Amino acid sequence: MSARAAIVGIGLGPGDPDLMSVRARAALEGADRLAHFCKAGRRGNARTIADAVVGADPAREIAMVYPVTTEIPIEDPAYAEALAAFYEDCVARLLDEVAAGRSVGVLCEGDPFFYGSWMHLWRRLRERLSVETIPAITAMSGAWTAAGAPITWGDDVLTVLPGTLPAAELARRLEDTDAAVIMKLGRNWPKVRGALAEAGLTGRAVYVERATMDGERMIPVAEVPDDHVAPYFSLVIVPGEGRRP
Structure with missing residues (x-):
């Protein structure tokens, strides 16, 4: 101490x-x-x-x-x-x-x-x-490292979003950024998934559960079952695609 x-x-x-x-x-x-x-x-x-x-x-x-x-x-x-x-x-x-x-x-x-x-x-x-x-x-740092997904390249802008935001606001902010992390999934997971689709980011998004812990798993958002229940230790990462010398 x-x-x-x-x-x-x-x-x-x-x-x-x-x-x-x-x-x-x-x-x-x-x-x-x-x-x-x-x-x-x-x-x-x-x-x-x-x-x-x-x-x-x-x-x-x-x-x-x-x-x-x-x-x-x-x-x-x-x-x-x-x-x-x-x-x-x-x-x-x-x-x-x-x-x-x-x-x-x-x-x-x-x-x-x-x-x-x-x-x-x-x-x-x-x-x-x-x-x-x-x-x-942070949990998000552990998640993108565990997933082998560098989150920002060159001048990429990273936005961290809580899944508690309204669906339209989530989609708007996702459209306005280069890379993203979405926290607080839980019961918000269906809404988050819909916002990713609306923003055209489903193909780049990765769902990460229990990063760095027992039971860790990473799944492309497009492959997550529709009836999946997101636990407390889960988030979504959307890696940037910026400048790479």
């Missing part, structure tokens, strides 16, 4: 523990408590990644259980209200640990500042005490 911060957001990378940074490993081993986000009744994804380094230790762990995940549409005000209250409660729990003289590592899959839940804690904590964030290899 950093000598300057009692609470640290620890980026664990895309899934393979061998891709974790030296600094992240040291923080995992040095923290008095390890906090992780999870669904009710399940271990968090980040906690599972950390197993290779620290193993299970219930006395050391703080499970932060999401009150909702997909039960309420994200555009419903109740969704934001439930998560805001949840993050406030998490902050209070972490501050109690610090008040008791303990350091806390908050485990984050991928990079903590890239669509990570850690950002919501960091925003609430940064004015109250010293916090640190340890960056990491």
